[in-house]
Amino acid sequence: MGVDLSVAIGGRTLENLVGVASGTYGYGSEYEEHLDLTGIGALYTKAVTMHPRPGNDVPRIVETPAGLLNSIGLANVGRERFVEEKLPGFAALPCAVIANVAADFPEEYAEVTAYLEAHDPNGALWGYEINVSCPNVKAGGVALGAVPRQVELTARLVREATDRPIIVKLTPNVTDIAEIGRAAEAGGADAVSCINTVVGMIIDVEARRPVLPAGTGGLSGPAILPIGVAATYRVSRAVSIPVIGMGGIMSAQDAIQYLLAGASAVQVGTANFVDPRIAPGIRDGIVAYAQRHNLASVSDFHSLLG
Amino acid sequence: MPLFDGRVLANTEIASDYYQMDFSWPTDVRAPSPGQFLTVRVSRTAVPLLRRPFGISGFIPAESHPADPPEAIASMIYWRRGPATALLAGLEPGDTLGVMGPLGVGFPAPEPFSVPILIAGGVGVGPILFLANTLAAAGYAPLLLLGARTASSMPRVNAHHHVQVRRSTDDGSLGFRGTAIDLLEQTIGVVSGRLEIFCCGPEAMLRAAHECAVRHGLPAWVAMEQTMGCGVGACMACAVRVNRPERYARVCTEGPVFRSTEIAWE
Ligand SMILES: Cc1cc2nc3c(=O)[nH]c(=O)nc-3n(C[C@H](O)[C@H](O)[C@H](O)COP(=O)(O)OP(=O)(O)OC[C@H]3O[C@@H](n4cnc5c(N)ncnc54)[C@H](O)[C@@H]3O)c2cc1C
Ligand SMILES: Cc1cc2nc3c(=O)[nH]c(=O)nc-3n(C[C@H](O)[C@H](O)[C@H](O)COP(=O)(O)O)c2cc1C
Ligand code: FES
Numbered sequence: 001m002g003v004d005l006s007v008a009i010g011g012r013t014l015e016n017l018v019g020v021a022s023g024t025y026g027y028g029s030e031y032e033e034h035l036d037l038t039g040i041g042a043l044y045t046k047a048v049t050m051h052p053r054p055g056n057d058v059p060r061i062v063e064t065p066a067g068l069l070n071s072i073g074l075a076n077v078g079r080e081r082f083v084e085e086k087l088p089g090f091a092a093l094p095c096a097v098i099a100n101v102a103a104d105f106p107e108e109y110a111e112v113t114a115y116l117e118a119h120d121p122n123g124a125l126w127g128y129e130i131n132v133s134c135p136n137v138k139a140g141g142v143a144l145g146a147v148p149r150q151v152e153l154t155a156r157l158v159r160e161a162t163d164r165p166i167i168v169k170l171t172p173n174v175t176d177i178a179e180i181g182r183a184a185e186a187g188g189a190d191a192v193s194c195i196n197t198v199v200g201m202i203i204d205v206e207a208r209r210p211v212l213p214a215g216t217g218g219l220s221g222p223a224i225l226p227i228g229v230a231a232t233y234r235v236s237r238a239v240s241i242p243v244i245g246m247g248g249i250m251s252a253q254d255a256i257q258y259l260l261a262g263a264s265a266v267q268v269g270t271a272n273f274v275d276p277r278i279a280p281g282i283r284d285g286i287v288a289y290a291q292r293h294n295l296a297s298v299s300d301f302h303s304l305l306g
Numbered sequence: 307m308p309l310f311d312g313r314v315l316a317n318t319e320i321a322s323d324y325y326q327m328d329f330s331w332p333t334d335v336r337a338p339s340p341g342q343f344l345t346v347r348v349s350r351t352a353v354p355l356l357r358r359p360f361g362i363s364g365f366i367p368a369e370s371h372p373a374d375p376p377e378a379i380a381s382m383i384y385w386r387r388g389p390a391t392a393l394l395a396g397l398e399p400g401d402t403l404g405v406m407g408p409l410g411v412g413f414p415a416p417e418p419f420s421v422p423i424l425i426a427g428g429v430g431v432g433p434i435l436f437l438a439n440t441l442a443a444a445g446y447a448p449l450l451l452l453g454a455r456t457a458s459s460m461p462r463v464n465a466h467h468h469v470q471v472r473r474s475t476d477d478g479s480l481g482f483r484g485t486a487i488d489l490l491e492q493t494i495g496v497v498s499g500r501l502e503i504f505c506c507g508p509e510a511m512l513r514a515a516h517e518c519a520v521r522h523g524l525p526a527w528v529a530m531e532q533t534m535g536c537g538v539g540a541c542m543a544c545a546v547r548v549n550r551p552e553r554y555a556r557v558c559t560e561g562p563v564f565r566s567t568e569i570a571w572e
Contacts, residue, residue: 024541026541031540033538034309034538046540046542052552055542055554058532058533059532060543061534062533063354063355063356065353066352068356068535070535070543072543075542075545075554221352222355270355273536273537275347
């Protein structure tokens, strides 16, 4: 039986629901030098910001039990060099490319999106993923993604800047992630993705200071799988737009947990560092599972959870 | 395709807690050059999670030894210090090694007719040994300075007969008494010719080699280390401070080898 792993988001279709998560696959070109990217459904780029960001002090990552704690600091070349240096390479990639946008306050998200929109006349970008996990500089540094009104406003302003699909990426570091998901939907998001990394800290007991100079970092990898699955479960029941699940996916089994929890697509992040060819294998594993259980498409997964 | 399964051919302790692993290298994977590295998938479980980077300590092309089917042999020298390297130390001939490589930018060729001085300490011995043997085969007469804390932690290495090896130990139990940098200072004082310095080891050693080179007006190249995520330039984890407007460079792609004056030493 043929299995349809496509997913419709905001009037467009991703042929393959397995993507690679923002910050773990660069702009595609880094891995493409070494590997064929066929079999990856979508590449979510490293965050693009208004201005270049050099990134945080080093070390920027440390391994934790079954996880990875990072404080990269959104190091990226900024919107102008993104358009000059990265965008031209996207058309040649065998997958959809979704720009992950980060900013310091709601209006700036819209401004970065509008800039990318204006400099991409050929449609190299499939859509946008709005990373609302950043601190809101104008609101005293409170994480924008923790305040429903701010998330709704951000989605609304970005919506005015583009007709392409908008995915709002939710942070798990909130009291009620379902409420934030609803706010994104109310603002006009075509989908939500969850989860971004979980706040964490690890301390060097001999040096008596945090291993990461920034103090805290974002935890990813297998350690956060249950957090991501629970978030996906709760958000997908709170919204009527598609949910893209991620957090700790290392295998097809893990990805299927997300689909059963209500996700319509998934992203693989930290696992790419372990095996950069893992995403196509996960897709194949989902197909095999669907065949074994007579599931024709991703919506068939959603009614199965007992 | 630089992602391959190598076959462990030998895994030998060459000093206390230092091992050399030899493994097969497919003929369709580019041959590595000295200073380049690879990442190894050490486990199939979530702990330890990340691949680990290691320098390459030697390479024998397929043409140079009999094997059926033909395959090259690569080596790495590693220090058993934590969970990943403990797993590596447990591998036996015939076991599989998941490799990605060769990665990064290695050492440049020294100026013709110059005298390369190579300094290694700790886990830096592998890449420097590969460089020494490659330069010797290319007609240079490199000086190889190996530093260790004490005689038992000095790795036993196979150097080309045109490599002149000098050893230093902090406690004087083998060779020169002092650090490899003390030995470097002494060597610069007695060797004539156009000297060029190549260094791989702990950051304090790299910095001292850089300062020594600056004092003597000599060019120096250093192989940097930083915790890595992807190993291919995609994640921005492996940053090192450099004297450029961008402030940071990536060890995995712009390095690991840098001109020592490029590094913004803290
Ligand atoms: C370019 C490069 C070349 C290297 N070459 C060699 C070599 O030839 N021989 C050798 O013995 N070692 C080498 N290392 C260091 C080696 O990667 C670490 O010793 C190894 O990762 C330790 O893992 P562990 O689990 O045994 O120890 P852990 O207890 O996990 O870590 C011990 C230390 O190793 C380093 N380390 C841990 N994880 C990583 C990571 N993902 N990336 C980079 N460093 C990490 C950190 O400094 C950490 O404090 C190299 C590192 C780099 C960046
Ligand atoms: C090194 C690193 C960099 C990341 N950079 C970004 C980023 O720029 N923008 C973003 O929205 N998420 C970023 N993330 C979060 C991931 O996209 C993903 O949400 C998270 O890691 C959980 O998935 P995983 O457990 O599969 O890695 C980053 C994660 C890691 C590990
Ligand atoms: S390790 Fe990812 S950029 Fe260098």
